[in-house]
Amino acid sequence: MSLQSGPPRQNPRPRESFVRPRQIDDLDRAIVELLIADGRLSNAEVARRVGLPESTCAGRIRALRESDVIAGIHADVDHVALGRPIEAMVALRFAGHTRGSMDSFRERIAAIPGVIAAYHVAGADDFLVHVTAPSSDGLRDLVLDHLTSVEGVGHAQTSIVFERIPGARPVG
Amino acid sequence: MSLQSGPPRQNPRPRESFVRPRQIDDLDRAIVELLIADGRLSNAEVARRVGLPESTCAGRIRALRESDVIAGIHADVDHVALGRPIEAMVALRFAGHTRGSMDSFRERIAAIPGVIAAYHVAGADDFLVHVTAPSSDGLRDLVLDHLTSVEGVGHAQTSIVFERIPGARPVG
């Protein structure tokens, strides 16, 4: 079917990404950069651009995927077009930093509808939750029902996102 | 070559994504969800799963890409494996909110090495910049050389990211 799709990455990974089969070299980095720019490039095309025979290139890509250097390949969508025009970043602060409530929250974040990603951070805030909503009402409901109301959360500050500017993300 | 790759999305888009050729329906949403989960699914496979003939499905996917509902398909990489183990979110506050300096910053963000994405937000902070660095020294250099030092930036607060938790991102 193509370079493709190991089993879709399950979400809460138990924090172990230490299968590192082979040292990453510049060729691997070049391959990864190409696939960051366009995740649907065919193996043949990637091979051509990095100057590698197809079978060798395919082997490297497979290894990169199996070792989770390439964690996944996903479509980036326009949430506005899909009926969720409101985008926001919600900073959560836990009261007392109970390890337990933060852990249990961590496990449930991904299931909250509208959550694009969450970041567990050091500093004044504990989590940054990146969300979309169909309306400001929807955003309020999302925040109040699924974030503020979480056990242990002491404070939530919602910042509307005016614009998301994608980085070039060149690996170097 | 596949469903693939219109010209790679150029970065600072002038904020107009209003070519909406056809109304998005539930089938489109289903297709998009599949491609969010696995951006390398073949057209044949997507067609099978949503119960559409291949040619129809291919047409829809093409339309979704041309109208930028699907903005792009990109590999998600493990920055740790690629030699940038430090991940951080930097909150920037501009002094005086000079429109000009914020605009010019906006245009230059994507070129800063290590920047994954930046968010222009409403609220106390003006930008959240999501970055990776090869070391804490590298992070300091990145922040001091490219963020704090930007004209108009009054304050920068750096939060180390312990963990990124991807959301399910179901469109609904």
Next chain:
DNA sequence: ATTGAAAGTTCCAAAGT
């Protein structure tokens, strides 16, 4: 717009050099 069928292409695995 959507469809099925057929043509043309690309991909993958397994062989050998």
Next chain:
DNA sequence: ACTTTGGAACTTTCAAT
């Protein structure tokens, strides 16, 4: 590590609905 090869899978096109 590279090349070739055969067969399977994929995308695309087109006439018709």
